[in-house]
Structures are given as C-alpha cells and as structure tokens.
Amino acid sequence: MIKFTPFSTKIVQIPVDNLDTDQIIPARFLKTISKDGLGDQLFYDWRYDAEGKPKPEFVLNQDWAKVRNVLLAGDNFGCGSSREHAPWALTQYGFRAVISTSFADIFKNNSLKNSLLPIVVDPETHKKLLALPEDAELSIDLASQTLTLPDGSSVTFPVDEFSKYLLLEGVDELGYILQQEESIQAFEAQRHGTLNTLA
Amino acid sequence: MGQPKTIIEKLWDQHVVVEKPGAPALIYIDLHLVHEVTSPQAFAGLRSRGLKVRRPDLTFATTDHSTPTTPKNLPIVDPIAAAQVKQLEENAKEFGIPCFGYHSPQQGIVHVIGPENGLTQPGMTVVCGDSHTATHGAFGALAFGIGTSEVEMVLATQCLPQRKSKTFEVRVDGVLKPGVTAKDIILALCAKVGIGGGTGSVFEYCGSAIRSLTMEERMTVCNMSIEAGARAGLIAPDDVTYQYLNGRRFVPKGAEWDAAVERWKQLPTDEGATYDKSVSIDASSLEPMITFGTNPGMGMPISGAVPEPSNVSDPIERESLTKALNYMALEPGKPLLGQPIDVVFVGSCTNSRISDLRAAASVLKGRKVNPKVRMMVVPGSQIIKKQAESEGLDQVFREAGAEWREAGCSMCIAMNGDQLTPGQYSVSTSNRNFEGRQGKGGRTFLASPETAAASAIEGAVADVRRLMP
16 A cells, blocks of 8 residues: 555545445446456446447546546445445546545445545535535645645544554555454454354 | 443454554454455455465355356356356365355355355354345344455454444334335335435344344345445344254254354343434334335335425435436336336345245246246245245246246346346346446336235236235
8 A cells, every 4th residue: 555645636526425336336347356447447337328438528537537636425425335346446547535424334444445535524514615616626634634625724534543544654454453463363262163164 | 240232232342352552443253255256356465465364164155246147057158257256266276265166056145155054143243245244144143244455354364453333223113014024124224214324333123023024034134234324234143043043054063052052142132231323113004115216215115106306405315316216217206106117136135035935926826927027036046946946936937927047146236147228127126226236227126025026917016915815
C-alpha cells in the first residue's frame, strides 16, 4: 500500500442513494482471477450502451472526470455484495476518496484496505457539497481528518485510529495480524474445536 | 453472575484473541468458506508473500457463482468462468483445502453446503467472501461476509481485526397466515427498516414466530440480513437446531456431540440483556410480500399499489424512487398483481433448499407454467437435487413446463449465463433486485417460492393464496 497523503481535487458527483456494488461493478466482471482492468468496468452499465460504446452524457465518461479524485455520492453508498472489486474499480479509475452521508459496512472495510478513503459527512455538509459549482475544489487531509471546502470552511470526518495509521503509513493489515502469532497460538491452545474439514 | 449478555456479545467475547490499545480486537474464525469468485486474488497474495493456509481443517471451498447449471457432462462454455473454476480447484489442491469442485457430487451454493454438511455449527464465527454469509447465523453463529483482502488474512492467520457491531433485536411474534412464509418475514423487515437500516449492527431474530420456523426457514430469514444493511443476523440455537444438525457429516459425534450441545445451550441471550436497537414485526399481520423497486427495501404486501414518488418529501429519496420506477417501467399508484412477467427463478442461497422446492412443487402440481413464461428451478446443491429427484419433484417441475437444472447461484447473480434479457421481468426467489442484477436491463420482483410458482402459472405477478385449497 502507498502512503495516503493530503490532496486537493475537483469533484465527480453521482448523487444517488443506495448505490449498490452491482452498479459499481456488475457481477459478470467478477470472473477475473486478477485485479487488473477493473477501472474501465466501473459503473459499466451506466457508462456504456448496448454496443459497449461510452455514453457521452455519463459523468465518468467526461475527460475532466478522469483526472478528479473524489466521488460525491448519495446515502448508503456501496450496499449489497462484498466484492472488493468495487473499491478496486474505483481506485483504478482514479478515485482516492468517496464522500457520502453513510457507507455500507463491508464496502467501507474493503475501501480502507485499498487506500480509498470513505468520508462520512453530515446531511447539511452533504447538501452544501452537492450545491458547489462544477469546478469547485476540495482539500482532503487524513492526518487532521479534515475536508476543506472552497470557501475555506472545513469539516472533520471520522476515521478509526487504526485504519488511519495503516493508511497514513501505507502499512497493510495482514502484517499486523502476523505479528500477533503468540496470542493466536495461545487462543488456539484453549479453544474448543468441533470441526475438522479434513476428516 | 455477571452482566446479562446477548448471544451476539457472548459470541464476540468467546472469539477475542487479543485486543491491543489503538487497534481493533483480533477475532478468531472457526469456519472459513471459500468460493471461486472472491478468492483467486487472495490465494495469489498468499503465494506472493510465501504464506500457507494456517488452518485448512477450518476451511472449505466450493464452486457455485460462475458454474453453469447445464448438464455436468458438458464443458464450461465461458472460458473466463472455466479458468476461474479451475483456479479454485488448483488453489484448493495446492493449499490443502477440502473442496467440492465442479464435478463433486456434493457441489453447491456455499451457504447451502455449509449447513447441509454440518460445517456450520452454533457458537462459531463463520466468514466467507460473500455478503450472504449471514445465512449461517440461523445456527446461532456469528457469520458475516468479507472482502478479498480479508479472505487472504483469514487464510493466512485464521483471524480478522474487527470492531464490535451494535446489537439489534428483531422481534417477530405471532403466527404466520397460510401462504405467508419466512421469505415474507425478511422482505417485510427490509421494507420496514430500509436497505441501510441495519448498517453497523448485528440482528438477533427472536420471538415466537422465529422460534416456530424450521432451520431452512431460519436460513432464509438470516440470509437477507445484509439486504437490511446488517452484515450479520442470527438466531439463538434450540432443539430445532440440534435436531437438524445431529448426524450430519462434520458435526461432532458421540460424547463430543453431547459436550458440544451442552456448550451451545449456554449461547442464548440472557434474561434482562439489552440491545442497542429494537424493532418488532407482527407475523400474524403479514401478507405475502413482493418488491417493486431496485433494492430489497422497496417491498410491499402483494395486494399493495406501487408507491407514488410525489408522496415522498425528501428530494433525493423521491429521485431514487422515480429512478427505480423508471427502470422497472412501473406506473405509480397501480397494483402489481397482474403485472405480466417473462421469467420465474426458483433458487439461490435464500430459497433453494428442499423445503423451498417442495413448496414450489406443491403449487405447480397438476398445473402448467404459462406458455409465455420461462421457469427455471435451480437446486442449491447436488445433494438437494438428488433428494428432490427421489421425491419426484423434478417430474412435477418438468411436467409443469419448468426447467430442472444443476446446482449453483445461477440467475441470482447472473454470472454463469443464466440471465434475463433487457426489459424482461422476473419473479425471483433470490435476494437482490438491483438494476441489472439478473442480467443487464432485467427487472426483478423478489418473492417467496410459493408466490414465484403461482406467478409462473398465471404468467403475471400472482397471489398464491388464490391457488390454495
């Protein structure tokens, strides 16, 4: 993982509530055994017509959108399936953060493991962001957990301490668990096992 | 006696490996189920780090999502799906994990084969790279879906860093009326709390209506917890649970079984324990449910009318409903009963067990699927398929004009070629009606197997109670 550094960006808006992971990346693209090429499949069925040609009016097909790093979405973003292909596709497109009033649990977990920051804002701030001009620029700083608007005002957003540390340092979680080997062994020694799938 | 605890808190406490300041608790995983879609990148990760699977004896793999439901003597036509299935079988072999491969006589949907073989047991933590892992909560297990990075973590360490969820009591009391099923309970919950209502929580389903459900019905309820936003949903184990499990392949035997049952009996929520949130549903007031929109929270009693966006005050909500009804091509204010349909799908980890197939067959027996409708019946596992065939259910389906297919996820997720064409309507016993979920441009009405079968006969959304004796 790369270290999560502060950045400024203009916004891409898809202000729809309950955007599920089947929209973010349709299931038929999950047959891949790699993580590559998913950015082109992001929001595929909204983005391309029946012949697979980009729909000129859809926001993700605009050249200006492709260089922006934050997606402003509606409430309960990422609901539905557990596919990590959703944050993979979002980051491969170029997003480093998604702003919403809430995120589905599994999507949020998956995002934090892929340097995609889920930023929760209150409904008032959300409304304010939606009303910003198209080329408004935001600044996002994870260390201070602040989102700064073009008028200079800023809001803080919640991130748990551990995820913040992993993101800022670019450390991956598996490394941390592997360091807990002694505790894992101690737990296994006293655990009631009732299953042996190899039997 | 300490503080009274819910079963959710007991399961959590029993699985904390270590909790260090500034880090989430490390939770031990008792059963890790693996399938072909969300695991290949995790195995690749293990390989690149030179790690092994820590506990192959607590891990089990099956093929279900990408697998065709056509006869097994035919090859997998889609080369990408074939490669993914082969990759899982090879990964299982390389890392020493037991696997029901594509040609295994026990192959089936991951959330069906776990309980069916007694892999899923009370008191366990169960994870799988699949959001419908909550299904296993029916046994009094803390079971939840995870992403591929987490699949890799569990393969390597059998542990996951986790934060405690809120406890959410879902109390369902009363007696279901004829024609109303477990599926209708969970669709009613989704409609009541909404698709994000349980976010951050684990549901405990309790109350007299839940207690009177069979294990298969309990699985249907727990399965769709995620559709109400909760990553896990569970039901405390009782005699129904123990009777279902006793004698299954992977459960303990003899004295070990007795000891296990004694431990499991300590799991139910203590008298006086409290929850962070609660909701209650009166089972006796429920009707068969059906969804009208593009998420499982957009549901209503089958005799209801499609809601009017003009009655919704919040602008984004109104916009979402309008968008959903446009996609579904439904007129606000009109009833759904009588809405013509093209396809009926009976299957999925929600409703593909033997009792679901019996329920659909009992409606279809002596009747015909409307000639305009394609009806697919997809059993949840090869074991269920054989059981259904020994009962003659396949004959009932075939004689009615339905297709009787091989086991798998099939048209629930439409990855394997079983899918709707743009604009088609289906009544489906699966769990998601998201845009394009059952095929690009397809439109899904979620309902029970009984409602699905009745709709197949009428060629339109139908009330099964009119076909009942």
